[in-house]
Structure formats: C-alpha cells, structure tokens
Amino acid sequence: MSDWKIKPARDLGLPTAERLRSHGREAGLVGGLLQGGWRRLVRLYMAVMHRFAVTGREHLPPPPFVIVANHASHLDALAVGAALRGPAARRAHALAAGDTFFTSTPMAAFAAYAINALPVWRRRTRPKDLATLRARLEEDGLVFILFPEGTRSRDGAMAAFQPGLGAFVAGSPVPVVPCWLEGAHAAWPPQRRWPRPGRLHLHIGPPLSFAETPQDRAGWTQVAAQCEAAVRALEPRR
C-alpha cells in the first residue's frame, strides 16, 4: 500500500491573471489538450520550415532534468521543446523572461497555454521563486528549458552563462543536459521581425550532474562554467 495524499493544484484559488504568471501553474484537461495541439503544430512547423534534425537524443534522461542551450532566436525554446517526446515533452517548461512574455494578459495566456512557459523576472527573481521552481522541478518531475546567457545573442556568438542556473541544480540529483542549436541565428536573427526558412540542427550532449556541487555563490559559478563549456564543446567545427 502506498501513502496517498489529496494534492490540490499548486495554483488553487488564484485569480486567472495571477494564475497565468504563477510558478505553481498546473494545466488540467483543457490546458493539456491545448498544449498538446500546440506541440504538434510546432513539430510540423519545425519539420516543414526548418528541416529540424536532432542528434544525441539517446542522452536525454527520464524527467526531471534541465536543458541548457545557446540562445540566438525566439525559435530556440520551440526547437528544444520539439526535440522532446512523451512525458518529457508534456512536462517541459521554458523559463521565459517575464518582462517580454508575461506583461500583458493575452501574451501571458499564450505563453502559459501554448508554450507552457514559466516567468523569470530579470534581476528581480526572488529567492522564494527560485525555491518554488527548484522544488517543483524535482517533486513534479518537470523539464526546464533554460538559456543561461540571459538574452538572445545579437551576432550568433554565444555569451557567458549567468550563474542563476546553479540555483536549480547545485546539490540536487537533477541532471543538466547541454545542447547546441545550430542555424537559429541565420533563421531568425534578433534584427528580423519574422523568421525565414533555414535548417535547424539540435546537438544533444551527455547529461552533467551537480549533486556534489555546493549550493552557494561559488557552486553556482562552477555550474555555469561547466555547463557553458559543455555547450560550447557541442558546437560543430566549421
């Protein structure tokens, strides 16, 4: 016999607008159907417009895990999400800039119901929010898609990783999967309004574990440095 507890939705009792932005947001039947439909559309778009290819899918562990990748365009989170299958795809949350994706309610509804994004507020993420996200990652068996550069690259070259990533994984059994997305800058550079067709290729590397890394500033920096090196190592030689 297993212990069994009634577990209300983490976002129970929040008004709609707050619910969309809540880190405890959990989708029900309707949300799940909408997200499922959106995932299929994105996969179709990726296949048709970007001849999307994935190598190294065998490196993906069962959830929970964190995916980190280089960030060159708004296609990145969609492409990484489209590479996932099964429970990992259903439980994947892109961590998206709150000030871009969660300011207006219609945009927040789209980010929540379609992309299944969770907001991070640049420079104003509170320790409590980080703790919630870290706890959910492990307890709910989620997948976080993260771009630790903090913003899209303007010229396609990858910038240094911010240490905030360490908050989720330092001292935790949750592994980090490094990825390199090739072709995103060419397909949709930040200067363009809309994307253009162009090949996208996702290279997935073997997972890294930070279970022994201390959960402090030095540990975070170490996590960021190791992840950055692992992502860079996946960049194909020209």
Place this chain on the structure above:
Amino acid sequence: MRGWDIAFGHPVTQGLVAATIGILLLAAAVIGALTVTGRASPALRRELWLRLASWAVLLPLIMAPILLGREWVIAAVTLLGLACLREYDRATGLFREHWLVAVVVLGILAVNFAALDHWYGFFVALWPLTVTVIAVASIPLDRPAGYIQRTALAIFAYMLFGAGLAHLGYMANDPNYRPLLLLLVLAVGLNDVAAFTSGKLIGGRKLLPATSPNKTLSGALGALVCTTLLVAYVAGLIFEGTPMDSTWKLLALGALVSIGGQAGDLMLSSIKRDIGIKDMGVLLPGHGGILDRFNSLLLVAPATFHLIQFYIGWGLDAPTRILTGGP
C-alpha cells in the same frame, strides 16, 4: 405573447419571481438601513453588500433558463456540472489524471444528453456505465499506486456533478416543470439564509464544529422548520389535485429540500476541511467558488426527483427519445 404566457403561465411561477425581486429589494433596504444607521461593522456591511450583489447577478442567471425552456435548463445544468467538476478536480488533485477527468466530462455530457433526449432508460443506465468506464480508464496506465483513490475521486465527481445534478435538467421534460424547479432552486438558497439568520438570532450549541465552525444547531433546526413549511405550502399550490396533494407528502418534500440542502453544504465543508482549503474558487465575490454556492443543490436534485417520481412521475405525457427516436 405566447412565449411569455408559457414562461409565466403558472400563478406560482409569477408569485416566485415576484417574491424573489421583492426579497432582493427588501434585503437591499435592510442592508441600506444598517449602513445609514451604522449599526453593523464596516466589514460585515461590506460582506453583506458583496453577497447581495452576487445574488442579484446569480438569481437572474439561475432563473432565466428555467423560464426560457427545457433546452435552456439542460444546457445550464451541463455547464454548471462542468464548472463544478473543474473546481473539484483542481482542489482534489484529480485534474492530474487527464484520462479520468475526460471520462467524467464525457459522462456529464452523456447524462445531460439523455435528459435532452428524454430517454429515462439511458439516463439511469449511465450511472453504472460511466462508473464502469471510470473503473477501467486508468488501468492501461499500468500505475496501480493510487488506483483506488483516483477512481473513487472520479466516481464521486460523476455522481455529484453528472448523475445527480442532471436530475434537475431531466425535470424540465415535464411540461409543468417551471414552478417546481423555481421553487427548488429558490428554496435551497432560502434554506442557507434561514440557517444563517436563525443561527445568528438564537445562537447556542455548534452543530458540527470540526466540519463547519460557524453552523449552529439552532440554525439547522430553524432552517428545517422554515424551509419545510414554505416548500410544503408552495408545493401544495403546485400539486393541487395530484397524488402528491397530501399534507404528509408535501411536508416530506419540504424536509427533504431542507435536509438535503444542509447535507450538501456539510458535505462540501467536509471536502474542504479534508483538503485544508477555505473556498473552492474565487469566481463569486462573497460566496467563493461555484461549488460553494451550488453545493446545496447537489443532493436535493436526485432526492426530490425520485420522491415525486415515486408518486407522480416526470413528463409521462411528453414525447420521449426526441433525438434518438427509439422505442
């Protein structure tokens, strides 16, 4: 003006609609007087205004479908069932079981379809059929841990928001359903108000303090007396000359409304206490969620339906299997 005559054809319908408007105005006057004389605390006054405003929006929404006709009632009951399910499944965690929720949603749609079709056989058959599908729905997941609990949560949901609530819609198959259905929805509301008022006026022993700390024994008994007498009186006008037209049967109907209403309220309190939450939702200011308002109807609907079914029957002269056209 044929439509108007159908909607308001029965004198009891006219009386109940007039009484509802009258009571809302009277309540506004009383709260207004409390506000002007400063007799009640600002917090209480705010609470009272909020509740009244919610009622003023809710009552027309509840009464309009009943006056408009059969299809409207069934559509409203379907939406109500789905809205209740949503609150319930998020509060209990059942919402994580997408397959089970999908089966309960289909069950709610099917049982309301049976009511719309006026097909009593299918209407009652859906109880065992839906429970059967719920029982097997999560087996293919190959996740036996928690099987009993999630299956039980889903069956409970279907019983309350599908099979039980759909009786309200089925009643509308009777050409003379309007006065009785109005009486039921108004009486359960009044039952709550009577319990609240007599509890405040008389006070005394708590009813079930661990379940619902604010309810008193005097409130429960006061509501039982008021609602039973009122329902028996009005139902006497509706059932004049029918086999229900006996003092004992009418008093039994009234008592069933009051006891069923209070039991539904306490049932929801038990659910909330068990989960550890105060309200089921935030939709209705002053009330909480949909379930916080409609809990009293959940048990009253099937109970009163079958009492009247036993003595008279529902819509026996109305055409049956309107959409499926079977025997």
